[in-house]
Amino acid sequence: MTGAAFAERLIGAGFDLFAGVPCSLVEGVIAALERHPGLPYIAAVREDVAVGVAGGAWLAGRRPAVVMQNSGLGTSLNALASFSLMYGLPALCVVTWRGHRGQDAPEHRLMGEITPGLLDLLGIPYRVLAPDGIDDAIAWAGRELSVTHGPVALVVPPKLFSDHGAEASGDARPEARPRPVSPYAAPTLTPKISRMTAIAAAMKALGDELVVCANGYPSREACAVADRPQNFYMIGSMGLAGPIGLGVALGRPDRRTVVFDGDGNVLMSLGALANVAALAPPNFIHCVFDNEVYGSTGNQVSPSRYARLDAIAAAAGYRTVAAVDDAAAVTAPLRRMLASDGPHFLLVKVTAAEANVPRIPHAPAALRDRFRAAVSR
Ligand SMILES: Cc1ncc(C[n+]2csc(CCOP(=O)(O)OP(=O)(O)O)c2C)c(N)n1
Known part of the structure; x- marks a missing residue:
C-alpha cells in the first residue's frame, strides 16, 4: 500500500x-x-x-x-x-x-x-x-x-508503505499566500495591575466566546472570576494553551476562541505562535497575562522580562498585536479584537501578585464534557 x-x-x-x-x-x-x-x-x-x-x-x-x-x-x-x-x-x-x-x-x-x-x-x-x-x-x-x-x-514499521524512500516529487506546497508582516514597535509598559484584575477586565469583554486557560494560576483566577462552561481550564500540559485553543478555533471556525495564557506557558511552546500565524484562524484571540515570572511555582524569573512576546507574535505574523498595562486598556482592545478578523495577540503586562484562589474544583472529565457541550451549542 x-x-x-x-x-x-x-x-x-x-x-x-x-x-x-x-x-x-x-x-x-x-x-x-x-x-x-x-x-x-x-x-x-x-x-x-x-x-x-x-x-x-x-x-x-x-x-x-x-x-x-x-x-x-x-x-x-x-x-x-x-x-x-x-x-x-x-x-x-x-x-x-x-x-x-x-x-x-x-x-x-x-x-x-x-x-x-x-x-x-x-x-x-x-x-x-x-x-x-x-x-x-x-x-x-x-x-x-x-x-x-x-x-x-x-x-x-519501516518500509510499510511502498512510496517510502521514493524520489521526492518536488515542492508540493500549496501556493503561498503572501501575508505582509506589519511593522510593530513594542510600547514601554509598567506592570501595575494584578493578573486577577486583568482577567476580570478581559472577562468583561466576553459574551459567549470559548476560553482556553493556561495551567496554574491563570486557570484558577479565571475560574474564580467567572466560572462558565465555555472555559476550558488546563490542569497540566503546560505550554499547550495556544495549541489547544488553535484546535478549538479550527474545529469551530464560526465561534471565537480566546486563549488566556501565561508568559512561561507561551515561551514553552514559542514555535506554536508560528503555527497560529501560518494558519491564521480569524476567530483566534491570544491574550497573554505576562507577569515576567513563573508565578504558579513561586515567582521564578521568566525570560519574558527581556524578550517581548508581543514583538515576537508580530514577527510571527499575527494579524494584529497590542500591548497594555492597565485594566481599562484590556477590555476595549479585546472588544475590538472580538469584533474583527484575527489572529489577534494582546499582551497584558501584570504584576506578580497572586490572588488567594482555590484549585479548579471540577474533575477533568467534567471539564471536558461541559466544555464540549458548550462548544457544540
Ligand atoms: C512541563 C511542566 N513543567 C513545569 C510545570 C510546573 N509549572 C506549573 S505552572 C508553571 C508556571 C507557569 O508560568 P506562566 O505561564 O508564566 O504563568 P503564571 O503562573 O506566571 O501566571 C510551572 C513552571 C508544569 N506544570 N509542567
Missing part, C-alpha cells in the same frame, strides 16, 4: 483533522494529507503541540489524528499523560517506528527499543501495522476510539 492510499483510508474512516511532525517513513502519507483539498493538515512545530491541537479539535467536535515519529512520542509524553489521557480525549496517533529491531541510526536505537513499552506504560492501546492487516487495524482503531476515551496508536 502507498502512504497516499493509507491517508485515503484514514480520511475514509472519518478522521477529519490531522496534525503532526514529519518522519520519512510516512512521507507519502503526509504528502497526500497536505494536498488533500478541504482537509487541515497542521504542520505542528512539535509533536506535543500536535497533541494539543488534536485535543482542542476533538473538544470542538472533530475526529483528529496525529502523525509523529516515535522520537516525538518522547516529546509528547507530558501532553499525552497530563492532557489527552487525563481528560480522556480521543485521537488517533500514527507513530512511526524508527530503531525497529535495532536496525537504524544510533539516535533511534533506544527509542526504537522502548517504543512499545512506552505505549504500554502510558496505557495507550496500539497495533503495529503489517502489510496485509492495514484495513483491519484502521477499523480496530476506529472501534477503540469510540469506546475508550483517549488516544489510540497505529505503529508504522
Whole structure:
C-alpha cells in the first residue's frame, strides 16, 4: 500500500483533522494529507503541540489524528499523560517506528527499543501495522476510539508503505499566500495591575466566546472570576494553551476562541505562535497575562522580562498585536479584537501578585464534557 492510499483510508474512516511532525517513513502519507483539498493538515512545530491541537479539535467536535515519529512520542509524553489521557480525549496517533529491531541510526536505537513499552506504560492501546492487516487495524482503531476515551496508536514499521524512500516529487506546497508582516514597535509598559484584575477586565469583554486557560494560576483566577462552561481550564500540559485553543478555533471556525495564557506557558511552546500565524484562524484571540515570572511555582524569573512576546507574535505574523498595562486598556482592545478578523495577540503586562484562589474544583472529565457541550451549542 502507498502512504497516499493509507491517508485515503484514514480520511475514509472519518478522521477529519490531522496534525503532526514529519518522519520519512510516512512521507507519502503526509504528502497526500497536505494536498488533500478541504482537509487541515497542521504542520505542528512539535509533536506535543500536535497533541494539543488534536485535543482542542476533538473538544470542538472533530475526529483528529496525529502523525509523529516515535522520537516525538518522547516529546509528547507530558501532553499525552497530563492532557489527552487525563481528560480522556480521543485521537488517533500514527507513530512511526524508527530503531525497529535495532536496525537504524544510533539516535533511534533506544527509542526504537522502548517504543512499545512506552505505549504500554502510558496505557495507550496500539497495533503495529503489517502489510496485509492495514484495513483491519484502521477499523480496530476506529472501534477503540469510540469506546475508550483517549488516544489510540497505529505503529508504522519501516518500509510499510511502498512510496517510502521514493524520489521526492518536488515542492508540493500549496501556493503561498503572501501575508505582509506589519511593522510593530513594542510600547514601554509598567506592570501595575494584578493578573486577577486583568482577567476580570478581559472577562468583561466576553459574551459567549470559548476560553482556553493556561495551567496554574491563570486557570484558577479565571475560574474564580467567572466560572462558565465555555472555559476550558488546563490542569497540566503546560505550554499547550495556544495549541489547544488553535484546535478549538479550527474545529469551530464560526465561534471565537480566546486563549488566556501565561508568559512561561507561551515561551514553552514559542514555535506554536508560528503555527497560529501560518494558519491564521480569524476567530483566534491570544491574550497573554505576562507577569515576567513563573508565578504558579513561586515567582521564578521568566525570560519574558527581556524578550517581548508581543514583538515576537508580530514577527510571527499575527494579524494584529497590542500591548497594555492597565485594566481599562484590556477590555476595549479585546472588544475590538472580538469584533474583527484575527489572529489577534494582546499582551497584558501584570504584576506578580497572586490572588488567594482555590484549585479548579471540577474533575477533568467534567471539564471536558461541559466544555464540549458548550462548544457544540
Ligand atoms: C512541563 C511542566 N513543567 C513545569 C510545570 C510546573 N509549572 C506549573 S505552572 C508553571 C508556571 C507557569 O508560568 P506562566 O505561564 O508564566 O504563568 P503564571 O503562573 O506566571 O501566571 C510551572 C513552571 C508544569 N506544570 N509542567
